[in-house]
Amino acid sequence: MTKRNALFLACAAALATAPLAAPRDRQDRPHIEPQMTLRPCAADDxxxxxxxxxxxxxxxxxxxxxxxxxxxxxxxxxxxxxTINVRINSYGGSVADGLAIYNALKRHKATKAVTIDGVAMSSASLIAMAGDTVSMPPTSILMIHAPWGGCWGNAKEMRQYADVLDKFSDSMADAYVKKSGKAKDDILSLLKDGEDHYYTGEEAVAEGFADAVTNDDDGNDSPDENARAYANQLLERISARGAPAKYAGMVVTAALRGAPNTSTTTTPTPGGVNPAGARPAPSAPNPPAAPAATPPVDTGSDPSGAIPMTEEEKKAAAKAALAADKARREAIRNQFAPFVARTDLDVAALQNLQRECEDDSDTTPEAAGQRLLAMLGKDTTPTGGPRAEPGTQDETATYRDGAILSLLHRKDPQAFKHDEKSQQFRGMNLLDHGRDCLERAGRKTRGLSRQEIAVQALQSTSDFPHILEAVITRSLRRAYEASERTFVPWTRQATLPDFRQVSRAQLAGAPSLKRVVEGAEYEFGTIGDGAEKYAVQKYGRIVAITWEVIINDDMDALTRIPEMFGASAADLESDIVYGILNANPNMADGNALFSAAHGNLGNPAAALIDAVSLDPTVGNPLAAMRAAMLLQKGAEGRYITVRPKYLLVPPGLEEAALKVTNAAIVAARGSDVNVVGPTLTPITEPRLHDGSATAWYGAADPSRVDTIEYAYLEGHEGVFTETRQGFEVDGVQVKCRHVFGAKAIDWRGLFKNAGGTPSPFPGTP
Known part of the structure; x- marks a missing residue:
């Protein structure tokens, strides 16, 4: 053997992933031959x-x-x-083959429905992206990572090979981008960071790599020696690459579920190609005659000629197997944890079942969960508080709903009454809730201080942060909705798609209809682009719920502070809307909103109370407002018949407004009656006092003509919250976000009178 060939084989051995965990020679070791079968599954083909x-x-x-x-x-x-139903259970292999199979599937015009029977890892996950739909049973796994391979040669050749790997990453990225809709840079970060990225069915759906988690979880219920070897080999490979413990047990479960057993393995036919289209691997490789790089492969490849395991490899495999079993046991314990403290269940029977599931290495967490559900539905009868029945209600949602209602009840017993979900939490303070959530998640709290319990509850993945977030959000939203916003009746609400400015065409600008004589064509009318422009703006603050709040059982910090933020968001809207009336800004035509040019500014010498005055020398200011608005003309110079509907006044004019809009207020002479005032609806707003203590306003029906338009960002109507675990503080941070904007659209629907000193009634001194 030449030195070059010896070096080649040494490199190949170093790059090869470890063989099966069982300590046996290769010729006695079960080997899973690749299976590629295409067969009809419908009578009509x-x-x-x-x-x-x-x-x-x-x-x-x-x-x-x-x-x-x-x-x-x-x-x-x-x-x-x-339709082509593609079923995948593979830990990958050649990237070139994966790309070829992916492109062949994409080219075919049939609908491709991909199901990941067990695992789709490395280049197998690339093939899965060819599916028009990708389904994953609960116990399946998807894994994405960078292509890898090896070469030998000088430094230049190795650098060139690294560039080749990057090119393969670019090609693979397009497939993941098309399926998930993610940006290519995000996908390339998965393919070039050197890490293995594992996804359960739910996680893959959330990231866009899959479309659904199927309920059909039928798999290989009786895995034989061949299937177990397949799973053990997979465990060894992913453990050698540092797969997270969270996924180790799940990957083995998925592999056992979908691993082909001896009854389905295709026997090669003479000539080297079996009916499935797979060729048995050569017994020994033939090294290339000249220096060349090996084709890029992922972790799924198992090159022929793998050497037996060393003692170190055996120890590593044993350690990986123990880690996987530990993860399996922990997952089973987490499923049983919420039920072991229930007084309405047979705790001894539950503990026995849990022990059986943990000690049986063939029992996966999913199978343990099925046995637990069967026991709960068959052998137990609820005697007290609420319990989630299999198939009827999610136990986690029930628990959270009850805890949330319990905390809201403590804050406001009249508004939030206990129900069957919240009864079990009566008498519990915030720290009790935190401890209960930790224990429900399988965390032991015995021996922990109050501070440690509070910090762990706030920073854990238990239900506690979700419960606090819901209490804060509901308190905030409730206060926001309860706050008085007097501008709503006389303004118009809109929704904007983004933060860019929008132009508004005025309703008063609609073209006049023209006569169409017999046989003539209709003329086109145009509505000019809206001259009034505005945009929504973003506002917000952050509320911090610290561990001190939990220890002190500070319900005010949990509910009152969010309520104040909710009321503040509603007040912000009123500030913006009434700020327009007080500021009297210029419109797009260059004139002030209320101006003589717009014909909507009344005689300031007349006070509001003069509307019921009988002094013939004093005009009725409400009648003058009504006449001015009726005389308004639209953009084409025609009357648009606008009448005032609302009377807006500051607090100092509230009494006068109530009087002038009341039909019972009449003059001394019976022949005179209050005919204008009763047609108006009075609205008192304290913010108008900042502009003037004597000025008052009229507003038309916003459905008839534009007044002021206020808008929210699409999908964010009202105040919203986001939560994250705090970094600046030891606790949970809740961000209050409000997106809002407002603008006067048409002056024709608004009127202002600066007001004045009221005239004395006749006969008064």
Whole structure:
């Protein structure tokens, strides 16, 4: 053997992932041959099933028969095939093969429905992205990472090979981008950071890599020696790469669920190619004659000629197996934890069942959960508080709803009455809730100080932060909705899609209708672009709930402070709207909102109370306002018939406004009656006092003509909150966010009178 060939084999051995965990020679070790089968699954040949199990590509040497076979078989399908059901259980392999299979599937016009039976890792996850729909059973796993491989040569050649790997990453990224809708930079960060990114079904759906988590979780219920070897090999491979403990047990469960057993393994036919289109791996590799880089592969490849495990590898495999079993046991304990303290259940039976599930290495967390649900539904009868029945109500949601209502009841017993969900929390303070949430999540609190319990409850993944967030949000929203906003009746609400300025066309600017004589064509009318422009603005503050609040059981900090923020958000809206009336800003035509040019500014010498005065020398200011608004003309110079509907006054004029709008207020002579005032609805607003103590306003019906328009950002009507675990403080930070804007759209629907000293009634001294 030449030195160069010896170096090549040494590099290959170093780059190869560890063989199976079982200490046996390779010839006695079960081997999962790649399976690529395409078979009809409908009587009319309208649907086919494509099975992709095992490694993607046979080896690092030579062309992949599997990829070629898939492409040829797909090309040979009849035009009547409308659906291809792709089922995947693979820990990856050749990137080139993965890209070829992905592109072959994407080119085919049939609908591709991908199901990840067990695992879709590395290049297998790339193939999954070809699906029009991607479904994942609860016990399946998706893993995405960077392509890797090895080469030998000088420094320049190795740098060039690194560039080749980056090119493969770029090609792979497009597939993940098209499926998830994520930015390419975000996907490239997954493919170039050197980490393995694992996703459960729910996590994959949340990231856009899958479309649904299916309820059908039927798998290989009786895994044989072949399937177990497959799972053990997978565990060893991912453990060697530092897979998080959270996923180790789940990956093995997924592999066992979908691993092909001996009854389904295809036997190779003479000639080297089996009916599934897979070729047995060569017994020994043939090194290349000249220096060359090996094709890029991911962690899924198991090159032929792998050497037996060393003692260190055996120890590492044993350690990984123990870690996986530890993770499996912990996951099972977490499922039982919420029920072990229930007084309405047989605790001894629950503990026995938990012990059985933990001690049986074949019992996965999912299987333990099914056994637990079966026991709860069959052998127990609730005797007290609420309990989630299997298939009827989510236990976590029930627990949270009850805790939230209990805390709100403590704050306001009249508004929030206890129900069956919250009864179990009666008498509990904030620290009690934190301790209960920690213990429910499987965390032990015995021996912890009050401070430690508070800090852990606030920073944990238990229900406690969610409960606090909900209490804060409801308190804030309730105060916001309860705050008086007097501008709502006489203004118009809108929704804006973003923070950019919008132009508003005035209702008074609609074109006049013109006569159409017989046989003539209709003329086009135009509405000019809106001249009045405005945009919404973002406002906000942060509320911090610290561990001191929990220890001190400070309900005011938990509810009163958010209520103050909610009321503040409502007050902000009123400040902005009434600030427009007080400021009298210029409109798009260059004239002030209330001006003689707009014909909506009354005689300031007349006081509001003069509306019921019988002094013939004093005009009725309400009648003058009514006449001025009726005489308003639209953009085309025609009357638009606008009448005032609301009378807006500062607090100093409230009594006068109530009098002049009351039909019972009449003059001394019975022949005179109050005819204008009763048609108006009085609105008293203290913010108007900042502009003038004597000025009053009229406003038309906003559905008839524009007045002031106020708007929220689309999807953010009202005040909203976001929560995160605090960094600046030891606790939870709740951000109050409010997006709001307002603008006077048309002066024709508004009127102002600066007011004056009221004239004495006749006969008074």
């Amino acid at each position: 309208s649907a086919y099933e494509l099975l992709i199990y095992g490694d993607i590509g046979d080896s690092w040497w030579g062309e992949s028969v599997t990829a070629q076979s898939v492409a040829e078989q797909l090309n040979g399908l009849a035009d009547t095939v409308a």
